[in-house]
Amino acid sequence: MxxxxxxxxxxxxxxxxxxxxxxxxxxxxxxxxxxxxxxxxxxxxxxxxxxxxxxxxxxxxxxxxxxxxxxxxxxxxxxxxxxxxxxxxxxxxxxxxxxxxxxxxxxxxxxxxxxxxxxxxxxEMGLDPGLDHMSAMKLIHSIEKKGGQIFSFKSYCGGLISPESNDNPWHYKISWNSRNVVLAGSAGAVYKEKGKVKEVSYEQLFDHNKTVQVPSIGKLAYYPNRDSLGYMQSYNLENIHTFQRATLRFPDFCEGWNALVKLGLTRDGDKQATDQLPYFQWASQQVTERTPGLSHEETIAQYLGVSSKSKVIRQLKFLGILNGEEINLGERSNADILQHLLDTKLKMESTDRDLIVMLHEIEFERRNLPTRINSFLIVQGENATHTAMAKTVGLPLGIMAKLLLSDKVGLKGLHIPILPEIYNPVLRELEDFDIKFVESFE
The missing domain is CATH 3.40.50.720 (NAD(P)-binding Rossmann-like Domain)
Structure with a gap:
């Protein structure tokens, strides 16, 4: 055994x-x-x-x-x-x-x-990273085998909430490690677009309205994910003019998260005493200029440049950031406090269902004809325990474990899953679990 x-x-x-x-x-x-x-x-x-x-x-x-x-x-x-x-x-x-x-x-x-x-x-043998690499490399190798020359690669992935469980102004619930949610994007991002390297700071990352259309889901917002350039060599696409990996969210999430970043509430590191510290005071730590007569809610709205009736303020209120309740968590960083709020206010209820959406857009030329292939995956969870996130992270690992212990993969060394001897058998078995990409050409 x-x-x-x-x-x-x-x-x-x-x-x-x-x-x-x-x-x-x-x-x-x-x-x-x-x-x-x-x-x-x-x-x-x-x-x-x-x-x-x-x-x-x-x-x-x-x-x-x-x-x-x-x-x-x-x-x-x-x-x-x-x-x-x-x-x-x-x-x-x-x-x-x-x-x-x-x-x-x-x-x-x-x-x-x-x-x-x-x-x-x-x-990188999970969902993102993991399933994104495997599905992308299968497409890339297929295009190249048929003589196609790729000039643009874009890949998007997001852990979202299913429409029937989408019942809060953030349009989001926690289906994976909430610490990773809090710190996502904190290092900024870098990618390549139309031949130019683009660097985006954390402070700018969520401050845009770029969207992508996903079949049966509709419009989703995206923000660049980490260092896309580091994968150009791995994918053997060093010379293409556009290469970007991005994270998907419902549009309102990015607007609300941008406000949290601007307020400094996602910062990790320095800790502060939170006993007898009201949430609204914690949330106002960046606000240095105050207009007499304004409420805490109106002061923060003014600082953010939004109306006190805006959806951003509704989002902050939903998290409990603008109320007078005391935090009382001992010595904590801003990221710790925010994580506590997310775990409390954005937790999945037992019957909630999450959603995984992945999309690849690859533009290439074959026989002097420009072509674009779109490949997308949608996976829905069963409940708050058997989530789509757990399914798409866990099954690739489990399948690979079986292949290794059955001596069906002889690969050695340090790798990520970009080789056919990894992605072919794993993607094949994932289809038995209804994890299958749908492709279309333009």
Missing amino acids: KNILLFGAGRSATVLIDYLLQNAARQKWHVTVADHDLQLVKSKTGKSYYATPVALDVTDATAREPLLAEADLVISLLPPALHILVARDCLRFKKNLLTASYLDDEVKKLQPDIDAAGLLFLY
């Missing part, structure tokens, strides 16, 4: 755990799920004979090491900053590693050692 060790049992792990346990008897697997919250793990593994729930402080090396020593494959769904601990252990114990997180510079430094050990470390 082969042992799979999964670190992390949060929102994105649910469907992965289901998949691993559903395959465990046939594949002769045993699955150990380790998380700091033992009750959370037990709620997801149930009474399965093939699962061992473990309470673990992942920063405790003496607790980690025995689990790693017994594993045949390690999967990490930990917060990004903790992956390096697991990666170094996997090297030491000579274990293959799968994760949905971005490939970072710390892990890249390990590449010579990974190669020398003959291991596979596969990063």
Whole structure:
């Protein structure tokens, strides 16, 4: 029997755990799920004979090491900053590693050692990044195989809320790690458009009205996602004139989030005492000039340059930012406080359903004819536990785990999923779960 060790049992792990346990008897697997919250793990593994729930402080090396020593494959769904601990252990114990997180510079430094050990470390194997790479590379390779020359690539992805559960002025609910929502875009973004490199600061990121039309969904707003340029070489598209990866949201979300950024409420780092600190006072920390006679609500509206009756103010009020309630969370950063509000006010109710939307727009020329292919994916969740987010993050990892443990992939080294030996079998099995792209040509 082969042992799979999964670190992390949060929102994105649910469907992965289901998949691993559903395959465990046939594949002769045993699955150990380790998380700091033992009750959370037990709620997801149930009474399965093939699962061992473990309470673990992942920063405790003496607790980690025995689990790693017994594993045949390690999967990490930990917060990004903790992956390096697991990666170094996997090297030491000579274990293959799968994760949905971005490939970072710390892990890249390990590449010579990974190669020398003959291991596979596969990063970015979730939704975005992950499913976006696989579906895009399948299209790109297909176009190139037929002699097409690509000159523009745009890819969009968003975790949204389904229309029937869309009942708040943000048109958004938390279906994944809320910390990542708070910090999304904080490093700004860079991409290439019509031959020019565009750099967008965090302060400007949400301050635009760019939209894209998605079949059966309608108009969605988007903002550039991180460093798109870093993927041009990976996709072998270094010479094209437009290359952009972006995040999708309903338009009102971007307008409201832009206000939070302008108010400084997404900043992480410096902490402040919040006991007996009213939310409206916290929200006003950037406001240095005040007009006598204006209410707190009107003062913030004036600072933001909007009407006190605007939808932005309605959004802030919905989060509780403009009321006199005291925060009382101890020493916290702005990002901590905002995360608390999102978890409280934008949480998914048990019957809520989320929505994953992904869209690729590729322009190319073949036989002197300009052509554009649009490829889109829409996945709807079942409820607040079995979400579309958990499905699209977890299933690619689970399928890849099965391929590796069945010796159907002989790949070694440090990779992201851009190779046919990864994306072909994974995309093929995902169709069994109704995760399938629809393509159209213009």
